[in-house]
C-alpha cells in the first residue's frame with residue numbers, strides 16, 4: 001500500500017497530521033491542464049472533528065502552477081493557496097444527510113474510506129483551485145516581442161548596408 005493511502009476515519013479520530021510535497025508531474029490529470037508541469041505542490045492534511053463531532057479532514061495545498069492565459073495564450077504562474085474542510089461520511093446516504101444538516105458551502109462532504117489516497121485529494125484540490133478560464137489580470141505587451149522578431153528578420157539587410 002502506498003505511503004499516501006490512509007484510513008480516513010482513523011486519521012481523523014487520532015487527529016493525525018501529515019504533510020509533504022509532490023511534483024506536479026506525478027499528478028497526471030492536473031498536468032494535462034497546464035502549460036508545463038514544472039514545480040511542486042506542498043500539502044498539509046490534518047484530522048479532527050467538527051463542532052458536531054463529524055470526523056473531518058482539513059487539507060491545505062499550496063504551490064505555483066504554470067497555466068495558459070485564455071486571452072493571450074501565453075503561460076503564466078498561478079499561485080495555489082487553498083484550504084478545504086472535508087467532512088467524512090460513511091456512505092452516500094449519510095453524506096446527503098450531513099450535507100443537508102450542515103447547509104454550509106464552505107465544507108465538502110466526501111465518502112470517507114479506509115484507503116483514502118492523499119495524492120488524489122491533493123490533485124482534486126488543485127484542480128478545484130484553478131480558475132475555469134485563467135487570464136492575466138493584465139496581459140503582457142506582446143508588441144515589444146513582435147518588434148524584436150521583425151527586427152531580427154530585418155537584420156541581414158542592415159548588415160548588408162553596413163558592408164557597403
Ligand SMILES: [Zn+2]
Pocket residue numbers: 069070071072073074135136138139140
Ligand atoms: Zn494574457
